[in-house]
Amino acid sequence: MRTPLFDQHLATGGRMVEFAGWEMPVQYTGILQEHKAVREACGAFDISHMGEFFVSGTGATAWLDGLLTNNLTALPVGHAQYTILLNERGGVIDDLIAYRLGEENYLLIVNAAKIPEDAAWLRKHEVPGVHFEDRSAEFAALAIQGPQAASVFEKLFHRPMPAERNRVEEIQPGRSFIATTGYTGEAGFEWVMPAAEAAAAWQAALDAGATPCGLGARDTLRLEMCYPLNGSDLSPDRTPLEAGLGFFVDLKKPDFIGRDVLLAQKASILPHKLCALRVLDKAPPVRPHYKVYVNGEPVTETTSGALSPSLGYGIAMAYLPPAYCDIGQMVDIEVRYRRFRAQVVKKPFYKKP
Template sequence: MSVLKRTPLFEIYGEYGGKTIDFGGWDLPVQFSSIKEEHEAVRERAGLFDVSHMGEFTVKGPMAEQYLQRLITNDVTKLKEGSAQYTAMCYADGGTVDDLIIYKKTDHDYLIVVNASNIEKDFEWMNSHLVEGVELTNISDEVAQLAIQGPLAEKILQKLTITNLSEITFFKFQDGVDIQGAKALVSRTGYTGEDGFEIYCNREDAVSLWRKIMEAGKAEELLACGLGSRDTLRFEARLPLYGQELTKEITPIEAGIGFAVKVDKESDFFGKETLKMQKEQGLQKKIVGLEMIDKGIPRTGYEVFVGETQVGVITSGTQSPTLKKNVGLALLDIEFTPLNTIVEVQVRKKRLKAQVVKTPFYKRA
């Protein structure tokens, strides 16, 4: 039996009531209090997440920009120093290798953040297309990542640093921020649909940083949060999860992140031909939101029918803690994707009615 990997924060999960599960080979907290409480804390106040299982690579050298342009769907040339960009990396057929964030430090120095379950696969893919003048390094084991998310995130974190956090606007970052003696890269990004920051620090600083942030957030009732609420939060905000909304069979455009696919950029990139065709000629299937009409929860993998024909599958679904409705994301044949279309979801032995609705299910005011 393989041993589960642990983040630098594993040792203190117990102090905050963390209940851990096997998450893609990692021993991670699914919740600390309850998923519902943690979800509400992030929507209304703030929550702190350990996301140190995520992967980090550096791409350095005189050819770094050209190399990334060839690998990713977005346009790296539009990135300014101190800015981040959400993008996807595709195979030649347009299927998704991963979705990721690129941080531009300088013209020749980038930080790439990838999904935990894809670290080895992504590194191999990027390494196999390496060019002269580029140095690719996997620094995942050296870096810890904390995410403080919610409307009070800035107020709490600001107590711990003299850096003016209000100057770090959405998808911008600052490197070398001093947080009570720990140096960190702080970016205004997240995976919850709320305002907040992701903090990249040395793994040795993770435990003390976690404690200091939790202490600073006491008056604001900051909660330690686990993977359960992270999933319900990202789902309500319609942020894709690799392995569900994005896979090697599902393109970024089918998944609904076409805004991160720049088929008109000069540089050729993997999947460009297929993705250009999908943008110009339309799709055969795409992911849409469903709201249950009948009583039942649409879970990942449940089949979707119209009459006796299967027309799709649920990629993610739950009872939305914010909306108190049973909703799902489903990959459906294109003719069944217009708003208000009625479909049926196979929930165990019953077929239950649902209808296509607008997404995101939740958008912050």
């Protein structure tokens, strides 16, 4: 599949790769340069592959609060919330952003790879009065991220970018939306619009000073922040508590799918926790599925890994048994048949200077 910006990516020198069934740019000029552009200036990402679900009707809030871990009832209209869709075993189906457009009116931004599964899950649990629509094909989206994102916003919309994180505004009601959200750890916004308007929006963002950035930089930026990637760091066999996402789980809500499992986990000991690992030795880049050893014994594998462009050392995440999750715990990561020392560190890896 191709996003509405496919031709623009080719014209901008995008190196196209397959991602979740989509032909997406992994980079334009280079991952390191694009990463730096986002940390120091501003980058633009095509995120049109992500899904757009609309939920509305009397009872929409209650319905979603029965399906998602975070609390939408408590979320003021005009705000966005990171939240998680669980299966009955408390495992992660998807992590997503919910925009509260009205009291009973929502836009959900879901992962590209999970659009069919999420939609099927929501339809399976449909209730009378609540209207659910998967309109992913109609919409494109851009993520504009970096310390200069506010200046890009002003050039695009001729008014200041909302200072508050997680604000949602409808640029054109029902058609075009911005939210001060992102996946990089930088200030910025995400802009959802009709597919036909994507090319002009992309060009306008670049003209306003944003550097085109691909999925490669998106991955290194999010990993430096320990933001999980579904399919790598999150899975149907891991709960959000194991993934360290308890902040986005409201167990005080009367009920949501998976809640019982999470309550039971909370009352006992988590079997594993997703830990941040800093590589101490000079080593090749750590990648996903590299073996992790403690005291010479294999205990797990990395779920994500990279040589951090901002920090200059290797970083990774892995699910470790609780006995090995303390900050300072030494582990070894095997890279190409050799083991390199690494240490459990506090999340995130990267903090703004």
